[in-house]
Amino acid sequence: MDTIERTLLEQVAELHEVPEGAYNIRANGQSAARNTTANIDIVNKKDLPGIDIIIKPGTKNESVHIPVLISQTGLKEVVYNDFFIGEDCDVTIVAGCGIHNCGDQTSQHDGVHRFFVGRNARVKYVERHYADGDGNGQRVMNPESVVELDEGSYMEMETTQIKGVDSTARKTSAKLADKATLIVREKIMTHGQQFAKTDFTVDLNGEGSSANVISRSVAKDQSRQEFFSRINGNNACSGHTECDAIIMDQAHVTAVPEITANSIDASLIHEAAIGKIAGEQLIKLMTLGLTEQEAEEQIVNGFLK
Amino acid sequence: MLELKNISFEVNTPEHSKEILKDISLTINERFVAITGPNGGGKSTLAKVIAGIIKPTTGRIILDGEDITDLDITQRAQKGVSFAFQQPVRFKGLTVRDLITLAAGKPIGVSEACDYLSEVGLCAKDYINREVNASLSGGELKRIEIAMIIARGTKLSVFDEPEAGIDLWSFSNLIQVFEKMHEKINGSIMIISHQERILNIADKIIVLAGGQVQAAGTRDEVLPHLLAGTGSVCSVLADKL
Ligand SMILES: Nc1ncnc2c1ncn2[C@@H]1O[C@H](COP(=O)(O)OP(=O)(O)O)[C@@H](O)[C@H]1O
Ligand SMILES: [Mg+2]
Numbered sequence: 001m002d003t004i005e006r007t008l009l010e011q012v013a014e015l016h017e018v019p020e021g022a023y024n025i026r027a028n029g030q031s032a033a034r035n036t037t038a039n040i041d042i043v044n045k046k047d048l049p050g051i052d053i054i055i056k057p058g059t060k061n062e063s064v065h066i067p068v069l070i071s072q073t074g075l076k077e078v079v080y081n082d083f084f085i086g087e088d089c090d091v092t093i094v095a096g097c098g099i100h101n102c103g104d105q106t107s108q109h110d111g112v113h114r115f116f117v118g119r120n121a122r123v124k125y126v127e128r129h130y131a132d133g134d135g136n137g138q139r140v141m142n143p144e145s146v147v148e149l150d151e152g153s154y155m156e157m158e159t160t161q162i163k164g165v166d167s168t169a170r171k172t173s174a175k176l177a178d179k180a181t182l183i184v185r186e187k188i189m190t191h192g193q194q195f196a197k198t199d200f201t202v203d204l205n206g207e208g209s210s211a212n213v214i215s216r217s218v219a220k221d222q223s224r225q226e227f228f229s230r231i232n233g234n235n236a237c238s239g240h241t242e243c244d245a246i247i248m249d250q251a252h253v254t255a256v257p258e259i260t261a262n263s264i265d266a267s268l269i270h271e272a273a274i275g276k277i278a279g280e281q282l283i284k285l286m287t288l289g290l291t292e293q294e295a296e297e298q299i300v301n302g303f304l305k
Numbered sequence: 306m307l308e309l310k311n312i313s314f315e316v317n318t319p320e321h322s323k324e325i326l327k328d329i330s331l332t333i334n335e336r337f338v339a340i341t342g343p344n345g346g347g348k349s350t351l352a353k354v355i356a357g358i359i360k361p362t363t364g365r366i367i368l369d370g371e372d373i374t375d376l377d378i379t380q381r382a383q384k385g386v387s388f389a390f391q392q393p394v395r396f397k398g399l400t401v402r403d404l405i406t407l408a409a410g411k412p413i414g415v416s417e418a419c420d421y422l423s424e425v426g427l428c429a430k431d432y433i434n435r436e437v438n439a440s441l442s443g444g445e446l447k448r449i450e451i452a453m454i455i456a457r458g459t460k461l462s463v464f465d466e467p468e469a470g471i472d473l474w475s476f477s478n479l480i481q482v483f484e485k486m487h488e489k490i491n492g493s494i495m496i497i498s499h500q501e502r503i504l505n506i507a508d509k510i511i512v513l514a515g516g517q518v519q520a521a522g523t524r525d526e527v528l529p530h531l532l533a534g535t536g537s538v539c540s541v542l543a544d545k546l
Contacts, residue, residue, distance in 0.1 A: 216398075244397070284394040286378040287356055287387065288408045288457065298407065302398030 004100045008069045011130035012096030019094075023065040024051055026079070028072045040064055040091075050080035050112075053093075057086030057118060065094045068111065073103020073137045078110045087118035087150075093125045097141055099165070101133035108140040115145065117180075120152040127157070131164030138166045145172045149180035151206065156183045161196065162304070163189070170198040176237075178206035186215040187304050190223035190251070197226040204237035204266065213241040218300050219251035230258045233266025243272040246303060248296075307333040307355065307461055307493065312364035314350060314516075325350050326361065327516045333461075336487050338495045339507035341531070347516040348497045349391055352463050355495075356388040357381040368461070385492070387457045391465035393446040396437045401449055404437055408453035421452040424485070426478055444470040451482065460492030468500050480506055504528055 005027055013019065022040035025033040031051075036042050039059040043052050053064055066081065085091065101107040117123055131139035141161075149155055161168060174182050182202060190196050202211045211231060219225045231239040243255040257270035277299050285295035314326040326347050340348050353359040355366065357378040366374045373381055396404070405418045419429030425448040435441065437449065447470045454462050468479060480502065483494055496503055504510055510527040512520040520527050 278394070280390075280394045281396055283358055283378060284390065285407060287358075287382050288404075288453065289379060289382040289410055290407065291379050298399065298403070299396065302396060302400075302403060305398050 004071045005069050008071070008098030008100055008130065009067055012098040012128045013065055013067045013094055019065040021063045021065070025067055025069070027069045029075055029077050037062065045080060048080045049077065053081065053083045055083070055085045055089055055091055058088045059086065060090045063092040063094065067095070068097040068109055070098070070107050070109055071100040073101050073107055073135060074105030076106065076108040078112070080112045082114045083116065085115065085117045085121050085123055087121060089118065089121040089123070091123055093123060095125070096128040096130070099131040099133070099139045099141070101131065101137040101139050102135040103137045104135055106138040106140055110142040112144045113146070115147045115155065117147070117149045117153040117155055119150045122153070123155045125155065125157045127159045129161040129165050129168065139164060140167045141165055142169045147172070147174035147182065149174065149176045149182060151177045152179045154181045158185045160187045161189070162187070166194055168196045172199070173201040174211070175203045176206050176209035176211065179208040180206055181209070182211040184213040188215070188217040188225065189220070189304060190225055191220040192223060194223040199228040201230045202232065202239065204231065204233045204239055205235060206237070207235045208237065209235065210238045211240070215243045216304060217253070218246045218248065218304060219253050220248045222250050224252045225254070227255045228258070229256070229270070231260070231268055233259070233261045233263055233268050235263050236265035237263070239266070239268040241270045245274045246300065247274055247276055306369055308367040310365040310367065312354060312361045312366070314354060314359060315362045325516050326354065329364070329518055331511060331518065331521065333493050333495055335493060335508035337483065337507045338493060338509045338511065339504050340495065340497045340511045340513055341499060341504060342513040342519065346514045348513050349465055351513065352388060352465050352497060355463055356386055385459040385461055387454045387459045387462040389450045389454045389464045389467060391469070393450040395439060395441070395446070399437055400433070401435050401437060402433045404449065404453055405456050408456040410457070421456045424455055424482055425452045427452070444472065447471055455482070455486055458490050460490060461495070462486070462492070463495045465497045467496065468498060468503065504531070
């Protein structure tokens with residue numbers, strides 16, 4: 001691994017070296033390193049680029065890292081990864097994509113992740129997006145996630161995109177069986193001319209299923225953000241979606257929460273708020289001795305923390 | 306020492322102009338200075354003028370001989386002015402610890418942050434990592450606001466109705482907080498208040514009504530008139546006291 005790849009790896013996976021446990025590192029379109037464990041198997045897909053990650057039922061406290069690194073300008077790829085998480089598992093999956101583009105051509109990674117979460121399994125999924133490079137080439141990522149949560153299972157998705165990605169369209173859809181729970185926490189910061197779109201569709205099919213989709217974002221400069229969140233309550237279930245955005249400079253933010261109840265026992269809430277940093281927050285921090293810029297930074301960092 | 310010289314503040318709306326502060330001249334040099342007076346009298350506006358949040362229409366503000374009228378909020382804070390808001394501000398994401406640390410102006414350990422919180426009667430371990438958001442009650446926010454001023458420890462501290470929302474049990478502690486604070490910073494503490502118990506510890510009392518100084522003097526000079534509801538103080542205020 002070279003320094004650029006090392007930096008990307010640090011940013012997307014908070015890893016300084018190859019991780020513990022199972023992992024698959026994809027660098028510039030190739031599988032660069034892989035490790036499997038007794039409980040977690042990783043195999044190449046036969047018909048498509050990508051891998052299957054198979055986690056044995058009952059696997060507890062294990063993790064899988066699947067970072068994707070791109071440092072070659074002009075590389076465009078679509079990768080299909082499927083996760084089969086057995087019954088009663090309790091695992092952490094860390095995915096992430098780092099692009100370093102100092103060339104003039106667009107580098108693009110589109111990942112399609114499908115999660116099949118078995119009965120009563122618990123999954124924590126963490127995904128970070130990061131890009132840098134001083135070239136004019138665009139850095140584009142379009143992740144798509146498809147989630148199927150079986151009875152009593154629980155999944156927490158944490159996605160973060162703080163820096164450097166010029167354009168991103170994230171699509172997430174989930175289907176929940178009885179008593180399944182999905183929690184999504186999304187954090188986005190865009191600046192310059194960046195564009196970020198997220199689109200969630202959650203079908204609460206099972207009795208007692210619940211979903212909570214929370215997005216916090218900051219849009220600076222001339223950047224644009226769009227947030228769509230659709231929750232369909234098809235049974236006795238509860239759903240909550242919340243989008244909270246800070247808008248700065250000449251940015252544009254659209255938030256469209258949509259809730260549909262198809263059952264009399266569905267209880268659904270949506271909240272969306274867009275606003276600039278409250279003047280009194282800036283003033284309070286300035287009375288503590290911070291400059292206006294420092295105050296702004298503290299407020300934004302706290303908000304996205 | 307803080308000197309206010311001929312401070313006026315006027316707001317202009319399309320319909321009319323309104324003078325909220327009228328030619329106020331004051332010297333604040335004592336340990337505890339209480340500012341009292343009816344609602345709408347101009348107390349909070351005066352505090353904001355001192356902190357630099359509001360620019361006066363006319364007049365000068367002198368801190369320890371230096372004219373700070375043209376300094377902004379940040380510069381005044383750095384010169385040693387602290388201001389506890391009447392209505393504390395909530396922050397999504399920032400924790401109690403973050404705010405105390407920012408107030409201290411340097412990295413502080415958990416135990417130091419906890420000390421400040423316990424001084425205002427908050428059990429530190431329950432609060433230190435709480436977000437300063439809508440989940441905190443008004444009284445809790447007020448105490449955190451005071452803890453920030455203690456953490457700053459500057460030579461001039463202005464508290465705008467610190468007792469509001471604080472239950473009576475902790476009220477005597479609040480006075481102890483001010484006394485302890487004074488020992489440490491050896492500066493002036495200005496407290497906007499309607500509470501007799503606060504007025505009772507004041508070295509100087511200033512009565513502000515209708516944007517004007519109605520009375521200013523030692524406690525012994527001003528308090529009897531206030532309590533009797535005589536003199537220039539209006540009866541609304543007398544009722545409050
Ligand atoms: N920016 C403003 N524009 C118009 N009126 C104001 C403004 N700020 C304060 N006032 C008015 O000035 C008066 C004094 O307010 P304030 O200083 O908050 O009084 P106090 O703190 O003594 O209750 C009130 O009548 C208030 O409504
Ligand atoms: Mg007031």
